[in-house]
Amino acid sequence: MSLTYAPRMKEQNYKLDAVETIPPGKKKIIDALKALLEKKEFDTITTAEIAQTAGVSEALIYKYFKDKRDLLYVVLRDYLDEYLARFESDLKGIEGHLNRIRRLIWMHIHVYASNRVMAKILSLVVRGLPDFYASETYDWIVTVYARRVLNVIEEGIRSGEIRSDVPPKFIRQVLLGSLEHICLREVIFDKEIDPDELTENLCKLLFRGIENRDNPQAT
Amino acid sequence: MSLTYAPRMKEQNYKLDAVETIPPGKKKIIDALKALLEKKEFDTITTAEIAQTAGVSEALIYKYFKDKRDLLYVVLRDYLDEYLARFESDLKGIEGHLNRIRRLIWMHIHVYASNRVMAKILSLVVRGLPDFYASETYDWIVTVYARRVLNVIEEGIRSGEIRSDVPPKFIRQVLLGSLEHICLREVIFDKEIDPDELTENLCKLLFRGIENRDNPQAT
DNA sequence: TAGAATTAATTAGTAACATTCACTCACGGT
């Protein structure tokens, strides 16, 4: 959940429970948007609807959030926090750097397959909202998630399992771009996603490339 | 330009010039939006602004276009037609199927580099508009452009230069996803794009994969 | 060439919706 920001308790653990308590109205609003997003597109959801679903007044939304979009970014951040927890625990104890990448790919796809709301927000909605790129949530994605993916790649390079003649950041871009795009149609049209099959194919391509090594007339 | 749809002239070429003549107001509106998109985001542009720039009334927009978004899709389609023409002529006479893919990659990146308006519409705006996927423009992208890319891949497979154990459509997804994502940050933040450098790196990865072939302890 | 018919364009709204403003209520501390 983590609706509060990093605790960062100074000195002793001082009134641990009340470090930053969340007002009931705020939580109700967040949950209301989450619920509505299960059934409707973000921009067909009105602030009136959110308020009604939450059982609060419309104006309260603007007490806790800069605007309707800001609320969306908080909801997204919430989902992302939840994902990262699983991410880290799932990556633990995987041996071999290519195996770690395979695992990362599978998890990324699996999250898109199982949390369609989050997948849609990320792939479809937020991308076209210019102020997203000034939000805390975007910052988190760049400084936490994208950096983590980069680490996995860099470790692979250091180990010698991954080639070192392409910049790790470039590899990351290709990886993340492929991941998003292979799920895109399914996310848009609400089709089933098969993480195992997609992972299998993406690893084939990403690890070994499209070139046919058995080609008699080699390049 | 092709503001008219496919001519498809039946019988003889019958009044060739006037097959479907475009009203001046319609063209003015399209050009107005194009001009405005050079300076502003799509959803900060109002219909009033478009009409004013075009020198027509606001209501005229709705004579020629279903709504504001529909107008955008027509503008996009216009840019795409222009691109495809260059695409086909540039691809002509390239020998070797991997070379053709390299050329395709370079052209795609180059268009993103040189037509930022189109790149933004495609990567950022249109994606989040649900009715885009019911538009003629989306249909065109799928049935013309995406199919053309698929052809290039399939020819490569048939020739033996490209591996055949990954579905060609999957290869296309990875290719298009990578292309979009390696330009994404630059498109969002209006940074320079270097087609040569990006093409070089993407081909390295896509053709040969990330695996280090010189790795002593091979997998 | 008159005038019917069709196409181009405009004027003047309207309804929806995000956002804001000024205000009330509850309550913990002194």
Added chain:
DNA sequence: ACCGTGAGTGAATGTTACTAATTAATTCTA
């Protein structure tokens, strides 16, 4: 008893996409 603060609300407002009714211009045909 009262001040300060945080939670919450009701009612208004301005913006904006979109529409209905109408007029102007152009093309077609007798």
